[in-house]
Amino acid sequence: MTKPPLAISARNLTLTLGIAAAPVEILRGLDLDIASGEVVALLGASGSGKSSLMAVMSGLERATSGALMVAGADFTSMDEDALAQARRGRIGIVLQAFHLLPTMTAAENVATPMELHGVADARERAVDELKAVGLGHRLDHYPTQLSGGEQQRVAIARAIAPRPELIFADEPTGNLDAATGKDIIELLFARRAETGATLLMITHDRALAERCERVVTMADGVIVSDTASASAAA
Numbered sequence: 476m477t478k479p480p481l482a483i484s485a486r487n488l489t490l491t492l493g494i495a496a497a498p499v500e501i502l503r504g505l506d507l508d509i510a511s512g513e514v515v516a517l518l519g520a521s522g523s524g525k526s527s528l529m530a531v532m533s534g535l536e537r538a539t540s541g542a543l544m545v546a547g548a549d550f551t552s553m554d555e556d557a558l559a560q561a562r563r564g565r566i567g568i569v570l571q572a573f574h575l576l577p578t579m580t581a582a583e584n585v586a587t588p589m590e591l592h593g594v595a596d597a598r599e600r601a602v603d604e605l606k607a608v609g610l611g612h613r614l615d616h617y618p619t620q621l622s623g624g625e626q627q628r629v630a631i632a633r634a635i636a637p638r639p640e641l642i643f644a645d646e647p648t649g650n651l652d653a654a655t656g657k658d659i660i661e662l663l664f665a666r667r668a669e670t671g672a673t674l675l676m677i678t679h680d681r682a683l684a685e686r687c688e689r690v691v692t693m694a695d696g697v698i699v700s701d702t703a704s705a706s707a708a709a
């Protein structure tokens with residue numbers, strides 16, 4: 476059987492931030508391969524570098540050194556414009572604090588990024604995706620008129636509507652109560668499964684991590700454990 480292509484391949488990745496006099500080594504020679512379509516949880520103590528790794532892998536932050544291929548693109552050799560171009564439509568991001576634009580309706584929050592990227596049927600796709608996440612009746616509501624769970628549904632719709640190859644989620648249930656968080660995870664897994672995207676999710680919740688196919692744990696800027704999950708349901 477041929478192996479699936481890699482969605483992410485990181486080799487000896489480093490990230491050093493801060494001022495020259497006091498550099499902070501955040502990623503310290505990290506290696507990671509994620510196959511296309513895999514569902515991976517990223518665990519680790521606070522400050523271990525999870526969000527920084529996600530920022531580098533999603534093209535928001537440039538690695539200091541090392542090699543990084545994401546969705547077939549060489550992120551280490553690209554300038555910022557090329558990175559932005561490579562990210563476009565290929566990478567969806569869901570964050571703990573939903574980051575919806577307050578002056579736009581739910582439909583506009585989902586459609587506008589696609590419109591900016593020249594997608595002709597952006598509005599139709601936004602409406603379809605909002606229906607798929609159970610918000611067909613909230614299309615013209617503004618974020619302040621939506622509950623936290625509904626706002627996160629909009630954020631998921633925004634991430635998934637462009638049909639990205641990769642979805643990065645950073646503690647997507649961190650601002651939600653337990654029951655709402657559970658619904659959001661079911662929804663995220665369901666939409667992921669329907670689109671076949673690769674999913675990398677940061678979480679502090681070990682039970683949730685075990686729902687993923689694979690659990691990767693970071694400590695102090697490197698990966699210290701990488702195991703297949705026994706109970707993956709995603």
Ligand SMILES: Nc1ncnc2c1ncn2[C@@H]1O[C@H](COP(=O)(O)OP(=O)(O)OP(=O)(O)O)[C@@H](O)[C@H]1O
Nearest residue numbers: 492493499501519520521522523524525526527528
């Ligand atoms: N711009 C920066 N300059 C200097 N240090 C930084 C910068 N950004 C992050 N750090 C440091 O890098 C380390 C890793 O941070 P990061 O947010 O990636 O950790 P994390 O594992 O995601 O933590 P948490 O679970 O608390 O979100 C921390 O020690 C943080 O203080």
